Amino acid sequence: MNITQKINDAPLVYDVVSTTRGVQDTDFDDGVCDPIDSDEVYELIRNINDPEHPLTLEQLHVANKDHVYVDDNSNHVLIEFTPTIPHCSMATLIGLCIRVRLLRSLPERFKVDIKVREGTHQSETQVNKQLNDKERVAAALENTYLLDVVNQCLATAV
Amino acid sequence: MTKLKLVAELAGHEDRVWQVSWDPLGTRLASCSGDKSARIWAPISGEPFFTTEHSEKPMAAAAIGGGASMDVDQTSASTWQCLDTIDNAHKRTVRSIAFEPTRGRALATASFDGTTAIWEKEGAYECVATLEGHENEAKSVAWSPSGQLLATCGRDKSVWIWESNGEGDFDCISVLMEHTQDVKMVLWHPMQDLLVSFSYDDSIRVWKEDDDDWYSAATLTGHSSTVWGGAFSPDGRFLASVSDDRTVRVWTQKCQASSAEDDKGFYYRPDSEFQCVAVVPDSVHSRAIYSVSWTAASAAASAAAGDYGFLATGSGDNTLRILRVSASAAAGATGSQSSALDIELVCERQNAHGLSDINCVKWNPVYPSWLATCGDDGIVRIWHLE
Numbered sequence: 001m002n003i004t005q006k007i008n009d010a011p012l013v014y015d016v017v018s019t020t021r022g023v024q025d026t027d028f029d030d031g032v033c034d035p036i037d038s039d040e041v042y043e044l045i046r047n048i049n050d051p052e053h054p055l056t057l058e059q060l061h062v063a064n065k066d067h068v069y070v071d072d073n074s075n076h077v078l079i080e081f082t083p084t085i086p087h088c089s090m091a092t093l094i095g096l097c098i099r100v101r102l103l104r105s106l107p108e109r110f111k112v113d114i115k116v117r118e119g120t121h122q123s124e125t126q127v128n129k130q131l132n133d134k135e136r137v138a139a140a141l142e143n144t145y146l147l148d149v150v151n152q153c154l155a156t157a158v
Numbered sequence: 159m160t161k162l163k164l165v166a167e168l169a170g171h172e173d174r175v176w177q178v179s180w181d182p183l184g185t186r187l188a189s190c191s192g193d194k195s196a197r198i199w200a201p202i203s204g205e206p207f208f209t210t211e212h213s214e215k216p217m218a219a220a221a222i223g224g225g226a227s228m229d230v231d232q233t234s235a236s237t238w239q240c241l242d243t244i245d246n247a248h249k250r251t252v253r254s255i256a257f258e259p260t261r262g263r264a265l266a267t268a269s270f271d272g273t274t275a276i277w278e279k280e281g282a283y284e285c286v287a288t289l290e291g292h293e294n295e296a297k298s299v300a301w302s303p304s305g306q307l308l309a310t311c312g313r314d315k316s317v318w319i320w321e322s323n324g325e326g327d328f329d330c331i332s333v334l335m336e337h338t339q340d341v342k343m344v345l346w347h348p349m350q351d352l353l354v355s356f357s358y359d360d361s362i363r364v365w366k367e368d369d370d371d372w373y374s375a376a377t378l379t380g381h382s383s384t385v386w387g388g389a390f391s392p393d394g395r396f397l398a399s400v401s402d403d404r405t406v407r408v409w410t411q412k413c414q415a416s417s418a419e420d421d422k423g424f425y426y427r428p429d430s431e432f433q434c435v436a437v438v439p440d441s442v443h444s445r446a447i448y449s450v451s452w453t454a455a456s457a458a459a460s461a462a463a464g465d466y467g468f469l470a471t472g473s474g475d476n477t478l479r480i481l482r483v484s485a486s487a488a489a490g491a492t493g494s495q496s497s498a499l500d501i502e503l504v505c506e507r508q509n510a511h512g513l514s515d516i517n518c519v520k521w522n523p524v525y526p527s528w529l530a531t532c533g534d535d536g537i538v539r540i541w542h543l544e
Contacts, residue, residue, distance in 0.1 A: 133402075
């Protein structure tokens with residue numbers, strides 16, 4: 001991205017706490033269906049890159065495991081992300097990256113809602129409205145320039 | 159006991175289908191999709207399709223990938239065919255499609271590439287005009303009941319009105335910029351030259367013409383989120399609107415008590431006042447409602463005075479719902495001329511398009527109990543309400 005002045009020059013960087021889920025007997029049983037839970041969805045989004053810095057959303061505490069709500073039975077996922085500063089103009093872009101990541105990784109049955117964590121952004125209603133308008137999202141994803149930027153951010157989320 | 163029966167499934171599009179449109183004879187269906195194409199479908203020729211005999215053919219309970227409640231006529235694949243595919247339609251998603259309502263010979267498509275194309279069938283469909291002007295995505299196109307005017311709208315917050323110049327081409331006669339956000343849909347009144355637009359700014363605007371000049375005659379507020387679309391009742395008295403706030407609202411024009419001789423000045427334009435006469439609460443639909451269509455009560459049903467027909471809604475919660483609209487019982491009790499309405503859910507079909515959103519629902523204009531729907535699963539379905 002060719003911007004000379006970064007929105008947030010010096011973001012706070014946090015340590016990554018790594019957690020591993022213990023192996024269970026049911027993991028080897030093909031008859032047992034593992035529901036998709038918040039751990040799995042968090043795993044998908046934590047390594048998405050921030051558009052401005054070579055840091056992940058987890059390191060910037062933009063994505064938090066506690067703010068990922070998944071209900072496998074009702075096919076619903078809600079993600080609340082926290083922009084680093086209240087006037088962050090990258091908020092819509094970050095939200096779009098999260099949406100694209102989940103669109104490409106989760107089964108089609110899921111309805112995904114992505115919101116800015118309440119009180120963390122000055123235009124949170126506007127950002128939320130854009131991110132959850134499927135027609136706006138579909139049109140945005142046809143914009144090749146924007147798609148390139150999103151793909152760059154998603155390059156680290158493997 | 160009303161129920162919905164799935165009669166045909168039209169597959170072929172490679173991406174989500176955004177909208178469907180019936181031709182004025184009710185025998186052709188056009189659909190448009192994210193795969194940048196438009197398709198025209200029709201029953202296999204020689205078979206009269208919209209008869210009750212056809213809908214009552216023995217159903218084979220086919221198990222279709224988990225949707226055990228889908229009773230599909232085993233022969234549905236051989237009852238409808240794709241007549242034409244317009245592949246070179248646009249460079250981006252085709253978002254809206256509409257048949258010209260008087261003769262059904264022309265077809266309009268509006269695309270995210272900002273253009274609206276007019277097609278006519280000479281053997282294959284050929285593009286006879288391309289209407290440019292929108293700065294970014296065009297989201298809806300609609301023909302006026304006379305077929306002489308065309309309206310388009312888009313993300314650039316504008317509504318454009320075009321007039322046919324008699325040679326197949328259109329001239330822009332008005333660009334209306336009163337909405338403060340993205341305009342999602344435009345709709346003409348079934349009888350008059352009155353235009354309604356529905357917007358991301360949570361409002362609905364009614365546009366009228368005064369001596370070739372189009373102006374905003376009313377702004378309907380009440381929805382708390384994006385208004386995705388709407389439909390007029392077949393007699394044109396009521397307007398239903400649906401929104402991201404999960405409600406359906408029905409509006410009607412208040413009677414104007416003013417006299418024609420009122421001269422309020424040189425620039426006076428008669429404003430219209432609309433009031434909301436019914437609201438379907440947000441507990442009925444669990445996600446955004448994308449589309450609504452209104453059909454008259456069928457002759458067979460109790461077409462008593464006060465029965466205003468059926469609304470069909472397509473929602474992001476994968477469910478197709480049919481609601482009956484009738485005059486409010488309370489009106490009779492007070493004895494006053496109340497225009498309040500009662501809306502009652504009579505039938506619903508969960509997972510009508512599998513586990514995908516339903517993007518558009520349209521009743522057949524000639525056969526009032528037949529319905530076409532389309533969704534994110536890329537399939538167009540035809541239903542019969544009985």
